Amino acid sequence: MIKNYFPINRSNTIKKKMLIQPFFVDQKVNDSKKIKGLGDNKSWSSSNVIKAIEKDLKRGINNFLLFIVPLQKQRTPEDFSFHYEVIRKIKKYFGKDIVLLIDTCLCSITYDGHCGITHQKSIDLNKTHYSLGLAANTYLEAGADIIAPSDMMKNTTKYLRKIFAQNGFSNSQIMSYSTKFKSHFYGPFRNVAKSSPKGFDRSSYQLPVADKKKAIKSSIDNAAQGANYLMVKPGMTSIDLIGDIKKETLLPTGTFQVSGEFASLQMLSKANFGNYIDLLKESLVVFKRARSDFIITYGARDIAKYL
Numbered sequence: 156m157i158k159n160y161f162p163i164n165r166s167n168t169i170k171k172k173m174l175i176q177p178f179f180v181d182q183k184v185n186d187s188k189k190i191k192g193l194g195d196n197k198s199w200s201s202s203n204v205i206k207a208i209e210k211d212l213k214r215g216i217n218n219f220l221l222f223i224v225p226l227q228k229q230r231t232p233e234d235f236s237f238h239y240e241v242i243r244k245i246k247k248y249f250g251k252d253i254v255l256l257i258d259t260c261l262c263s264i265t266y267d268g269h270c271g272i273t274h275q276k277s278i279d280l281n282k283t284h285y286s287l288g289l290a291a292n293t294y295l296e297a298g299a300d301i302i303a304p305s306d307m308m309k310n311t312t313k314y315l316r317k318i319f320a321q322n323g324f325s326n327s328q329i330m331s332y333s334t335k336f337k338s339h340f341y342g343p344f345r346n347v348a349k350s351s352p353k354g355f356d357r358s359s360y361q362l363p364v365a366d367k368k369k370a371i372k373s374s375i376d377n378a379a380q381g382a383n384y385l386m387v388k389p390g391m392t393s394i395d396l397i398g399d400i401k402k403e404t405l406l407p408t409g410t411f412q413v414s415g416e417f418a419s420l421q422m423l424s425k426a427n428f429g430n431y432i433d434l435l436k437e438s439l440v441v442f443k444r445a446r447s448d449f450i451i452t453y454g455a456r457d458i459a460k461y462l
């Protein structure tokens with residue numbers, strides 16, 4: 156039996172089990188480093204991330220989405236040994252006490268910050284899939300619970316399913332960034348993940364916010380290709396899509412309140428235009444009202460004690 160970590164949930168209340176806390180591990184960071192705009196969120200070294208997770212566990216947060224930023228960029232990424240080391244260390248320490256999701260993309264490892272391997276201002280899909288497959292496979296070998304591909308290239312979920320089947324990982328789980336818009340709200344993230352695209356933007360692979368049909372179809376495609384969970388982001392650009400996506404796919408569907416959205420709450424409260432917890436609560440309650448089955452937010456640890 157494959158465990159369903161984020162089952163479809165009809166209630167209107169947010170439970171701790173539905174929350175996912177993002178985390179950054181940066182090979183360049185010694186102890187920890189504050190992240191501009193993201194409140195108490197920090198980038199961690201691979202050893203210090205353990206105690207940070209431990210602290211969140213005590214607050215009742217069990218689900219973590221990890222962004223791993225390696226020191227060395229690669230033209231055609233195939234060395235994911237830092238990622239392996241980080242995931243292995245965390246899973247060895249916490250075992251089944253946590254659900255560890257790994258953001259699976261190439262933008263913090265490629266020289267030009269694109270989510271795939273580029274060739275003359277466009278994406279080389281075969282090479283990109285090959286690299287992503289190596290990455291995902293390595294993460295699973297290291298003990299990752301859920302692979303979360305965020306690259307938005309065509310048929311990545313399908314490709315990963317094929318690779319998993321070949322490598323004895325048929326029961327492994329995929330949370331697909333299935334409807335991900337080309338957005339201006341990823342700013343603080345790209346700053347920490349060192350993943351700003353150079354040369355051209357991401358509009359050849361991320362979705363245009365104006366097109367609802369395309370947005371829903373992208374999630375349906377990912378469901379058909381074998382995703383276990385679907386995710387839409389940014390949150391506020393997607394609240395009208397969640398219900399439709401769930402109705403079409405019957406899969407658990409969640410929301411990612413992205414770095415720019417979260418930073419805007421922080422900035423409002425810093426300017427004394429509102430109370431941070433109130434702002435956070437209101438924004439998350441709406442994601443739930445829109446029928447999210449899980450919510451990824453940089454404020455998960457802050458909201459936990461109010462639930």
Ligand code: PBG
Nearest residue numbers: 260262305340341344413414415
């Ligand atoms: C990497 C990735 C991004 C985010 C999650 N995974 C950035 C991007 O696509 O440019 C955004 C997360 C955030 O802003 O909090 N592909």
Ligand code: ZN
Nearest residue numbers: 260261262270
């Ligand atoms: Zn990316």
